[in-house]
Amino acid sequence: MRKISLIILREYLTRVKKKSFIVTTLLVPLAMVIFFASMIYISKFSNEEQFIIALDESHTFENRIPDTETLYVKFSDSSLTYLKENYDQMGYDALLYIPPIDIQRPTGIKLYSRQNIGLQAKSHLEKHLEKKIERLKLKGAGIDESVLKDLKVNIDIQTIINKGEEEQDSNTGIATVIGMIMGFIIYMVLIIYGTVVMKGVMEEKTNRIVEIMMSSVKPFQLMIGKVIGLAAVGLTQFILWGILITLLQFAMGIYMGQEILEMQQMAATQQVNGQPDMDEVLLLMNNIQNINFLQLGSTFIFFFIGGYFLYASLFAAVGSLIDEQSDQQSFVFPITMPIIISIFIMMTISQNPNSDLIVWASIIPLSSPIVMPARIPFGVPGWQLAISCIMLVLGFLAAIWVAGKIYRTGILLYGKKVTFKEVGRWIFYKG
Amino acid sequence: MLSLQNIKKSYATHNAVNDVSFEVPNKAIFGLLGPNGAGKTTLIRIITNIIGADSGDILFNGTPLSKDHTIKIGYLPEERGLYKKMKVGEQLLYLAQLKGLSKKEAKNKIQHWLDKFEITTWKDKKIEELSKGMQQKIQFIATVVHEPELIILDEPFSGLDPVNAELIKNEIFELNNNGTTIIFSTHRMEQVEEICKRIVLINSGNKILEGEVKDIKQQFKKNLFKVVFEGNAPKIDETAFEVKVSSENELLIGLKEKSSRDLLKELVKQNINLISFNEVLPSLNEVFIEQVKEKHA
Numbered sequence: 001m002r003k004i005s006l007i008i009l010r011e012y013l014t015r016v017k018k019k020s021f022i023v024t025t026l027l028v029p030l031a032m033v034i035f036f037a038s039m040i041y042i043s044k045f046s047n048e049e050q051f052i053i054a055l056d057e058s059h060t061f062e063n064r065i066p067d068t069e070t071l072y073v074k075f076s077d078s079s080l081t082y083l084k085e086n087y088d089q090m091g092y093d094a095l096l097y098i099p100p101i102d103i104q105r106p107t108g109i110k111l112y113s114r115q116n117i118g119l120q121a122k123s124h125l126e127k128h129l130e131k132k133i134e135r136l137k138l139k140g141a142g143i144d145e146s147v148l149k150d151l152k153v154n155i156d157i158q159t160i161i162n163k164g165e166e167e168q169d170s171n172t173g174i175a176t177v178i179g180m181i182m183g184f185i186i187y188m189v190l191i192i193y194g195t196v197v198m199k200g201v202m203e204e205k206t207n208r209i210v211e212i213m214m215s216s217v218k219p220f221q222l223m224i225g226k227v228i229g230l231a232a233v234g235l236t237q238f239i240l241w242g243i244l245i246t247l248l249q250f251a252m253g254i255y256m257g258q259e260i261l262e263m264q265q266m267a268a269t270q271q272v273n274g275q276p277d278m279d280e281v282l283l284l285m286n287n288i289q290n291i292n293f294l295q296l297g298s299t300f301i302f303f304f305i306g307g308y309f310l311y312a313s314l315f316a317a318v319g320s321l322i323d324e325q326s327d328q329q330s331f332v333f334p335i336t337m338p339i340i341i342s343i344f345i346m347m348t349i350s351q352n353p354n355s356d357l358i359v360w361a362s363i364i365p366l367s368s369p370i371v372m373p374a375r376i377p378f379g380v381p382g383w384q385l386a387i388s389c390i391m392l393v394l395g396f397l398a399a400i401w402v403a404g405k406i407y408r409t410g411i412l413l414y415g416k417k418v419t420f421k422e423v424g425r426w427i428f429y430k431g
Numbered sequence: 432m433l434s435l436q437n438i439k440k441s442y443a444t445h446n447a448v449n450d451v452s453f454e455v456p457n458k459a460i461f462g463l464l465g466p467n468g469a470g471k472t473t474l475i476r477i478i479t480n481i482i483g484a485d486s487g488d489i490l491f492n493g494t495p496l497s498k499d500h501t502i503k504i505g506y507l508p509e510e511r512g513l514y515k516k517m518k519v520g521e522q523l524l525y526l527a528q529l530k531g532l533s534k535k536e537a538k539n540k541i542q543h544w545l546d547k548f549e550i551t552t553w554k555d556k557k558i559e560e561l562s563k564g565m566q567q568k569i570q571f572i573a574t575v576v577h578e579p580e581l582i583i584l585d586e587p588f589s590g591l592d593p594v595n596a597e598l599i600k601n602e603i604f605e606l607n608n609n610g611t612t613i614i615f616s617t618h619r620m621e622q623v624e625e626i627c628k629r630i631v632l633i634n635s636g637n638k639i640l641e642g643e644v645k646d647i648k649q650q651f652k653k654n655l656f657k658v659v660f661e662g663n664a665p666k667i668d669e670t671a672f673e674v675k676v677s678s679e680n681e682l683l684i685g686l687k688e689k690s691s692r693d694l695l696k697e698l699v700k701q702n703i704n705l706i707s708f709n710e711v712l713p714s715l716n717e718v719f720i721e722q723v724k725e726k727h728a
Contacts, residue, residue, distance in 0.1 A: 003529055006525065006528050006529055007529075010525055014514070014516065014517065018516075050464055080697070134718030192723060204514075207512035207513070207514065207515060208508075208510045208511055209511075209512040209513055210510065210512075211481070211506075211508040211510055212506070212507075212511060212512070212513075212526065212570070212573065213529075214476075214479075214481040215479040215480070215506040215508075216501060216526065216529040216530050217529055218498070235610065244465065377480060412476070412482070422443065425443060431640070
């Protein structure tokens with residue numbers, strides 16, 4: 001154990017002390033905060049107040065375009081030529097000209113401005129003009145507006161998971177998003193840290209330090225020490241990112257609190273399309289509360305760690321087979337393949353979270369680390385979860401065993417191109 | 432000290448070591464010799480517990496070799512490297528701790544060796560900043576720092592300049608004087624003659640020879656004598672002796688029917704002005720080449 005802990009410590013310290021580690025750990029949260037800050041500034045910039053003067057020849061639309069917080073429309077009776085020449089001196093940003101209009105073919109509406117007034121303002125104007133024309137058309141067809149309102153139906157299927165007496169609202173939208181995020185995080189970690197483990201092993205092999213190491217420690221100790229050491233590096237980085245992002249968000253809150261608040265309000269009003277449908281918002285809130293974060297979090301951590309150990313040890317085995325960069329592909333491919341297939345399977349979960357494919361993929365240990373956490377928010381029968389967990393533990397023990405067998409032979413082999421057949425033989429090699 | 436009994440190891444396509452037995456006496460400097468690909472490295476890896484033998488026994492001081500013995504063995508492989516990004520001090524500390532030293536012990540011993548080689552200033556340098564020869568000194572320290580009872584050196588002088596080779600050689604002798612047993616693996620025969628008392632010669636996985644260097648030379652001598660003289664050349668009876676090489680003041684004579692004593696008597700009888708009369712023993716190199724060729728023939 002002492003030797004393994006020495007190896008873990010070395011792997012951890014040499015990597016954590018690296019400039020590249022420190023730089024990425026600091027830069028990623030900073031980049032995120034800069035991104036958010038610039039988003040806020042951009043939206044603030046685009047939220048400058050705009051004043052528009054409108055000339056409605058037929059007086060049909062007068063006072064039918066409501067003001068918003070940033071857009072004010074005033075109707076005028078002056079002539080078009082006068083307004084065209086003077087609107088900016090009058091203090092307006094743009095002139096909206098609505099000619100006498102044929103509601104069957106409403107064309108010829110123009111907006112004059114010195115500079116682009118932006119999409120948001122344009123769509124606001126269009127929306128309200130359209131609305132008015134629609135109403136006129138309805139009236140022309142003899143349909144009362146209240147009849148139409150009555151006709152309008154808003155359907156949002158409320159999906160309910162019923163287990164015994166308990167009934168729970170589930171919202172596929174939120175479940176999909178949360179599941180996808182978790183699957184993607186595990187996918188990224190498997191690929192990125194798997195590659196780091198593989199490169200580390202290759203470095204030891206090409207450096208020829210490995211023969212010196214092997215005379216002091218068992219191959220398995222060296223391999224597992226590296227895998228655990230790098231897991232600790234990854235964990236450190238995630239924790240530091242979490243802390244830094246929280247701190248920076250807090251700092252941003254102090255400096256830009258007002259802007260953030262405004263943006264959130266704006267986003268909320270936009271989301272519900274000007275007519276806040278309180279039912280929908282409440283349902284959403286309720287659904288978030290209904291998600292079992294404890295179960296979700298613990299499954300995520302379990303599959304995260306299990307998947308990491310399974311794949312990292314396989315990547316270590318592959319690293320031990322590779323002498324030069326050139327013959328890397330043929331051995332890396334068989335391990336990256338199941339990871340990539342898993343992510344594709346995961347992306348189809350929302351279509352039918354209980355299809356045969358998804359159920360099997362969430363049980364087989366090569367794909368379960370990615371598929372199962374993504375499936376959890378849709379509700380997974382307890383027995384399936386239990387089998388999947390047991391399979392993953394067995395799977396990662398098997399992977400470590402196989403990897404250890406390959407590693408201890410591969411790591412001491414130089415200048416020889418290894419075939420899959422030989423690797424297969426090493427696994428059952430004794431001694 | 433170390434006893435190998437009927438060691439066998441085969442890989443998928445060939446037998447790397449085929450029923451090899453030999454004894455390494457306590458406190459000896461023992462030569463493990465053989466051409467490239469003879470199976471030396473495989474044998475060393477078996478002794479250092481890096482790989483296991485298919486069959487056979489190894490006794491270390493009378494007890495079967497086990498993982499517990501790794502801290503009693505120091506190994507300098509032929510293909511050696513270090514972690515390039517690590518500092519000299521960190522690297523040595525890490526390797527010494529893996530050999531079972533406590534941190535404090537390791538630090539003291541590392542300091543002792545750095546002082547001895549006068550390289551204390553390198554402590555905070557990264558390995559990649561050092562020349563190959565400098566790295567080799569660090570590797571040597573890593574091999575001996577935990578004061579092993581048995582040290583295995585695989586081609587320790589390759590890549591070293593004469594000054595550093597001499598330095599390492601003297602360290603080897605000093606360690607041996609202090610009671611450390613040393614296995615020295617090489618195919619450079621002149622170094623073996625200079626350093627080793629006892630050798631084993633391996634070829635294609637088989638043991639060809641084992642014994643004291645001086646006995647092996649006696650065993651393979653060809654009864655050749657070098658006669659150096661001044662003045663008139665002696666007349667040699669071609670029925671009893673054979674002149675192999677003849678030059679102005681030198682003859683190389685092989686014995687046929689008579690002894691060296693008879694040859695000397697004959698020279699004295701002829702009143703030759705003799706400067707020297709020596710038996711010519713084969714060099715280990717000659718024995719080596721001859722034996723390896725013979726087995727291949």
